[in-house]
Amino acid sequence: MQVHERGRLPNRLPADDDHPYRTGAWQPTFVEYDAFDLDVIEGAIPEALSGSYLRNTENPVMPSLGRYHPFDGDGMVHAVRFANGRADYRNRFVRTRGLAAELEAGTPQWAGIIESPAKSLRDGWGARGRMKDASSTDVIVHAGRAYTTFYQCGEVYELAPETLESRGTAAWAPARGVSAHTKLDPYRDELIYFGYGTEAPHLWWGIVDANGRRTLEESMELPGPRLPHDIAFTENHVVLNDLPLFWDPALLAQGVYRPRWRPDLPTRFAVVPRSGGAPRWFEAAPTYVLHWINAFEDGSTIVLDGYFQRDPLPKPDPALGPYAALHAMLDLSRLQAHPYRWRLDLATGRCTEEPLFDRVSEFPSIAYRAAGRRHRYAWSMTAKPGWFLFDGLVRMDLETGREQVFRYPDGVYPSEAPIAPRPGATAEDDGWLVTFVSDTRRDSSEVHIFDAARIDAGPIARLALPARICVGTHACWAPG
C-alpha cells in the first residue's frame, strides 16, 4: 500500500474529551489520505468487483456549543475503489459552508440538534434552522456525481466520485433544502429527493433526471411540522410519510424543539404518482420509521418494507448519567426497530401490516437492481445494545423467512454495507457486501468484503486502511 497524506484539519476538540460519541469507535480523524493498492490481510479481492464503496461520516472538528449529538459532526466521505482485483482508498472532508465559517472563526458557530438553537452564534440551515448543515448523513452517486446530504435538510454538496474533491453545491437542489435519503432509481437513472420544514408547506419532493436537471418539484400539506427521515418509491409512485413523532407544537411556538411521541395518532403514508399529482393517504398503526427497506408494486398494491419501532421515544435510564437521554434515543434495541411490511391497496384504500422478522436490525441494503422493484432478500445491520454502533450483519430471505447472521467481536464495528452486484448478475444475491470496519482493540480499520449469498461465512477478503477511521452512518455502492 502506498499512502499519501493530502490534507489535514486542526483538531479543536478538548484533549481530555470523554464524550461517548467522540471517543472510541466514534473518535474523529483529521487527516485526508490517498492510499493506493491496499494490502490484502486475508482472502482475495474478487476480480469482477468493479466500482466504488462510499461512506459518509460524522467527524466533528470543533467542540460543541453545549450538548453534542453524533449526527452534528462534520461530513467526511471515505471511499474505496475496486478494479482488476485491486483497491484504492481516499477520504476527504465535505467542504461545507458551515465548516469553512467555523475554521475561519476558529471556534464553533452553531449549536447542534439536542441544544437550543438560541445558543447558535449565527443563523444557519436545516428544518429547525440555526444549525450547521454538516452534510454528514448520507452519500449517493448519480449521473457521475457524488452527493452528500444532511438529515435535517440543507444544501446538496457535490464531490467528484473518484477523487472526492469538493465541487460546491448541486444546482438542482431547491433553496428550501433537501433531506438525506435521496433515492436512486437505476432503471430510469433518476434521483428522487424530499425536504421538510417548520413552515407550510411542510413537505416537498422532486425528481432529478439522468442529466442532473430537476424535472419536477411538488409540495405537500401536512397537519403541521413533521420529522420524516426517509422516503420510498416504486416504478410509478413515491411513498412519503407523516409519522406520529414530531416537535411538540406548543413548545415549538416558544422556540423549543422537543420531539413528542403521539401514539394516539396514526402513521400516515402518502402515495403520489412519480409524474406528480394529489397524494392518496393510508393510515396504519402508530410508529416511527427511520429507514425504508424498499417498496414495489404488486398489482394494485404498494408493498412497503421498513423498520417498525415499538418504542420510538424510550425513557432515559438515569443510571446512565449525563448521556442517558442520548443513549436512549440512539439505541436500536430500546427503539425495538425490526423489519416490517405494509401493504397499501390503491384499489380499496386499505392498509394492512405485519412484522417480517423479530430480530432488532436497521440500516438496510437491497440488490442494486431491486430498488423500487420486487425484492426477495434484504440485508441489515445489527447493533450493539445500548449504543449507536453496528455489531454485525443479517441477511433475510423474505420468501422462506430464513436469516443468516454474522457477528463481530466486541470492539469491532462495521458500517452500512451496500451490495456490489457481480457484473451481469441476474440473482439478487449474486454480488458482494462491502463495509468499513473500525477496530478499537487494535486501533485500526479495514475494508471487509462478504459474499452476499453467504454472509454467515464471514468476510471473503480483509484489506488494510492507512489509519483507523470513525464509524459513520450511510453508504452507497457506485458501479464501475
Ligand SMILES: [Fe+2]
Ligand atoms: Fe438515515
